[in-house]
Amino acid sequence: MKKLIMYGRRDCHLCQEMIASLQELQKQIQFEFEVIDIDSDPELVSQYNERIPVLVSATGKQDEICHYYLDDVALDAYFAKVR
Template identity: 40%
Template sequence: MAKLTLMSRTYCHLCHDMEAVLLPLAAEFGVDVDVIDVDTDPRLEALYDELVPVLLHEGAELCHYYLDVAKVRDYLSKIR
């Protein structure tokens, strides 16, 4: 099963918005979503500080700030 990684912050409204739209899409395609709080790891915070939310698949960035639904839907249909 494919797994997407959402780099997030607990106090970030954009992160919450992206997660809310992403979860139904992930369920539709049968993929898991791992939400990681970048503030729990100094290395992740340094990498993603101003970019969160960032959606990744196997380390490759799919989008950041806002979920590009069409792009992610197309991507998921190809890796399925």
């Protein structure tokens, strides 16, 4: 099963939009994603603060797929690479 991680925070409209886009995409493609609130970890705040939401692979070195908005082309390329 393909798995992704989305770094975000509460009360972030871009984060809510990316979550909704990912949930809609799950109707067509089978994958899981986990949402991690960066405010729970000072290191994550330091790393991602103003770039959220950030979507990364859940394996290996967590390669960044996209940030701010869901990039369908980048996500398709990632899924093609992990098949």
